[in-house]
Amino acid sequence: MRVRLHWRGQTLEAESEPDEPLYAILLRVGLPGGSDILAAKSSCSIHELQAPIGEKQEFYLLEWDSPEARQVFWHSSAHLLAEAILSFWPNAKLTIGPPIENGFYYDIDFEGNPPSPEDFPRIEAKFLELASKPEYFVRKKVSASEAIAYYEQQGNRYKIELIQELPPDEITFYESGGFVDLCKGPHLWHSGPIRAVKVLSLAGAYWRGDSRNPQLTRVYGISFPNPALLEEYLHTLEEAARRDHRLLGRQLDLFSFHEEGPGFPFWHPKGMRLLNVLQEWLRGKLLRRGYEEIKTPIILTQRLWEQSGHYDNYRENMYFTHIDEQPYAVKPMNCPGSTIIYRTRLRSYRELPLRLFEFGLVHRHELSGVLTGLFRVRAFTQDDAHIYCTPDQIESEILALLELVREVYETFGFQEREIYLSTRPKKYIGSLELWSQAEGALEAALRMASFQYQVNPGEGAFYGPKIDFVIKDSLQRRWQLGTIQLDFSMPQRFGLSYVGPDGAPHTPVMIHRALLGSFERFIGILLEHTGGELPLWLAPVQIKVLPVSEKSFDYARQVSTALQAANLRCEVDWSSEKLGKKIREAEQEKVPLIWVVGAREAETQTVSIRNRRERTQQEGIPLEEAIHTVRTFAQPPS
RNA sequence: GCCAUCGUAGCUCAGUGGUAGAGCACUUCCUUGGUAAGGAAGAGGUCGCCGGUUCGAUCCCGGCCGAUGGCUCCA
Numbered sequence: 001m002r003v004r005l006h007w008r009g010q011t012l013e014a015e016s017e018p019d020e021p022l023y024a025i026l027l028r029v030g031l032p033g034g035s036d037i038l039a040a041k042s043s044c045s046i047h048e049l050q051a052p053i054g055e056k057q058e059f060y061l062l063e064w065d066s067p068e069a070r071q072v073f074w075h076s077s078a079h080l081l082a083e084a085i086l087s088f089w090p091n092a093k094l095t096i097g098p099p100i101e102n103g104f105y106y107d108i109d110f111e112g113n114p115p116s117p118e119d120f121p122r123i124e125a126k127f128l129e130l131a132s133k134p135e136y137f138v139r140k141k142v143s144a145s146e147a148i149a150y151y152e153q154q155g156n157r158y159k160i161e162l163i164q165e166l167p168p169d170e171i172t173f174y175e176s177g178g179f180v181d182l183c184k185g186p187h188l189w190h191s192g193p194i195r196a197v198k199v200l201s202l203a204g205a206y207w208r209g210d211s212r213n214p215q216l217t218r219v220y221g222i223s224f225p226n227p228a229l230l231e232e233y234l235h236t237l238e239e240a241a242r243r244d245h246r247l248l249g250r251q252l253d254l255f256s257f258h259e260e261g262p263g264f265p266f267w268h269p270k271g272m273r274l275l276n277v278l279q280e281w282l283r284g285k286l287l288r289r290g291y292e293e294i295k296t297p298i299i300l301t302q303r304l305w306e307q308s309g310h311y312d313n314y315r316e317n318m319y320f321t322h323i324d325e326q327p328y329a330v331k332p333m334n335c336p337g338s339t340i341i342y343r344t345r346l347r348s349y350r351e352l353p354l355r356l357f358e359f360g361l362v363h364r365h366e367l368s369g370v371l372t373g374l375f376r377v378r379a380f381t382q383d384d385a386h387i388y389c390t391p392d393q394i395e396s397e398i399l400a401l402l403e404l405v406r407e408v409y410e411t412f413g414f415q416e417r418e419i420y421l422s423t424r425p426k427k428y429i430g431s432l433e434l435w436s437q438a439e440g441a442l443e444a445a446l447r448m449a450s451f452q453y454q455v456n457p458g459e460g461a462f463y464g465p466k467i468d469f470v471i472k473d474s475l476q477r478r479w480q481l482g483t484i485q486l487d488f489s490m491p492q493r494f495g496l497s498y499v500g501p502d503g504a505p506h507t508p509v510m511i512h513r514a515l516l517g518s519f520e521r522f523i524g525i526l527l528e529h530t531g532g533e534l535p536l537w538l539a540p541v542q543i544k545v546l547p548v549s550e551k552s553f554d555y556a557r558q559v560s561t562a563l564q565a566a567n568l569r570c571e572v573d574w575s576s577e578k579l580g581k582k583i584r585e586a587e588q589e590k591v592p593l594i595w596v597v598g599a600r601e602a603e604t605q606t607v608s609i610r611n612r613r614e615r616t617q618q619e620g621i622p623l624e625e626a627i628h629t630v631r632t633f634a635q636p637p638s
Numbered sequence: 639g640c641c642a643u644c645g646u647a648g649c650u651c652a653g654u655g656g657u658a659g660a661g662c663a664c665u666u667c668c669u670u671g672g673u674a675a676g677g678a679a680g681a682g683g684u685c686g687c688c689g690g691u692u693c694g695a696u697c698c699c700g701g702c703c704g705a706u707g708g709c710u711c712c713a
Contacts, residue, residue: 094713095712095713096710096712096713097713098710098711098712098713099711100711101711105711107712114641114642116642116643117642117643159713162712162713163713165713166713171713172713173713181713182713183713184713185713200707201642201643201707201708202641202642202643202707202708203641203642203707203708203709204640204641204642204708204709205641205708205709205710206640206641206709206710208710208712209709209710209712210710211639211640211709215640215641215709216641216709217641217642218641218708218709220707220708246706250649251649257704257705258704259686259703259704259705262703262704262705367639367640368639368704369639369640369641369708369709370639370709371705372706372707546672546673548670548671548672548673549670549671549672550670550671551670551671552670576669576670577671577675577676578669578670578671578672578675578676579671579672579673580671580672580673580674580675580676581674581675581676582673582674583672583673583674584673584674584675585674585675586674587673587674588674594673596672596673598671598672599672600672608672608673610673617673
């Protein structure tokens with residue numbers, strides 16, 4: 001029979017038989033099977049090169065640039081890692097070892113004798129030695145009893161547990177070199193293409209992710225077809241470390257963390273400027289779109305949280321206190337407070353949709369081990385809003401929200417978005433009609449805004465469907481920012497209603513929504529996205545004024561007074577250092593504009609401008625003109 | 639919360655069973671300068687906290703606190 005091979009834009013044809021492995025065909029037609037070509041794709045599934053082609057006739061040959069091929073590559077690498085580790089820890093019990101987005105890991109029970117980072121070099125050396133043999137990956141089908149017998153002999157209860165959950169007639173092993181592992185594949189034909197490896201880290205991981213199970217040691221690694229790619233990857237890791245917002249937070253003097261309040265950020269003056277600019281910008285945007293701002297108390301009676309359901313479902317994450325011997329709780333969310341304002345008077349359908357936003361400070365007790373800079377804190381300010389509307393208004397409200405989301409993300413240069421629509425789960429409240437109307441409205445709005453989205457069936461909250469927004473930053477990392485959640489439960493629980501045109505009371509739909517998520521976390525993301533090079537309108541210090549010497553202090557004072565009067569954020573370097581040093585420091589602080597003022601400038605009432613973002617330098621700009629220009633460019637986007 | 643690693647000056651880090659050092663930053667003085675580090679002097683640490691071993695602990699041991707990386711991305 002004839003098979004067709006698609007490779008780098010060309011199509012090759014060859015004669016073959018069903019029992020011929022794919023690599024044999026490749027070699028016959030002169031393609032680099034087993035080196036550049038790692039795997040193939042055929043009728044939507046991955047076909048490994050060593051597998052007989054069967055009835056398949058169309059093959060898309062995959063190389064390193066294909067994510068699927070990399071998964072195969074890393075999966076095989078995980079086997080080599082395990083083999084290398086077993087050569088030093090022969091009694092270690094293997095569990096699972098999958099490929100991941102960047103590399104692979106293997107979870108191993110070392111029975112109290114785990115490796116340490118000092119062991120990484122010898123593991124890597126052994127790995128490369130095994131890879132260069134090369135080792136061929138051979139698939140073997142076995143019966144469940146054989147498989148269990150094999151692992152009983154090894155005393156590996158984890159693998160036995162896995163086998164017992166698999167369909168008994170679909171159990172396969174892979175053998176490579178002397179190494180055998182329960183595995184469904186697919187794998188590389190052989191280990192030849194694996195030319196570089198790095199063992200990255202060790203971590204504790206529970207068997208099956210359950211903290212009641214024994215804790216295993218997870219060994220993370222990554223491998224590449226050549227050492228240059230590994231170097232490149234290690235460089236991106238360094239770049240990410242250089243952009244770490246915790247580091248930038250200190251370098252730019254924005255915020256800090258302390259033992260006196262783990263997980264509670266301390267905002268320094270410059271960090272406050274950033275936070276405030278961001279909030280003022282968003283506030284203006286929302287007010288122009290028919291929102292109104294509210295503020296609700298941080299501490300409210302425990303009774304309220306019992307009514308909202310948080311006490312039953314979210315208690316673990318809440319802080320409690322007493323006031324006058326009555327139990328109170330610190331709010332972990334803003335919604336109950338918002339509903340209290342809603343029901344302060346009778347509402348008419350004529351005032352819906354009612355859009356109430358709150359930059360609400362919430363406190364949540366996160367586990368100590370998950371706290372991470374501004375990304376995971378115990379107190380943060382949500383850009384929260386609750387929209388009360390009729391079921392008929394859902395679609396137009398969502399559409400308006402989607403447009404707002406687009407605008408907001410594009411303001412910060414987050415062009416790439418992923419959108420997830422989560423629909424009705426098994427356990428839900430509210431009527432089926434309401435659910436399908438709401439889900440239909442969400443989809444209609446997404447289509448109307450021409451947003452690409454993915455549906456996660458059954459992933460919605462029990463109280464309503466939701467849309468989540470994930471953006472990609474400049475290092476291609478993904479962050480979930482915004483969320484839009486419909487809520488059929490809260491209005492009921494709090495007995496919210498509005499008087500309809502029919503004069504009768506109706507229950508409104510509540511839309512919870514956040515665009516940035518939390519200001520704290522968003523600032524962290526923004527710092528890493530920009531590497532601390534914040535745009536002029538956000539920069540905590542927009543202009544740093546550098547007097548050439550103390551003789552120019554008077555003029556520097558005049559310039560900074562003029563800048564302050566123009567509402568520009570500036571700072572003067574009053575130190576007795578030389579100009580070169582002052583420039584260096586201002587550059588390291590990533591200040592967008594440096595204004596040098598010396599005798600020449602003082603005499604002519606001008607400034608010399610050094611623009612960090614554009615790497616330009618201009619001398620003798622009249623002071624008034626310079627201020628006017630900066631004011632123009634420092635305008636926040638609308 | 640659990641696992642691994644870590645905790646020495648504001649920051650980055652050396653160091654030793656006999657109560658501590660460097661660079662940067664800070665203060666003062668000299669220098670008054672023109673686009674990425676001028677010079678000198680000084681100040682600054684209960685070596686995270688508590689306990690144990692020891693004649694003696696920053697170092698060894700235990701506990702606690704905090705930080706970092708992880709803790710279903712399921713053969």
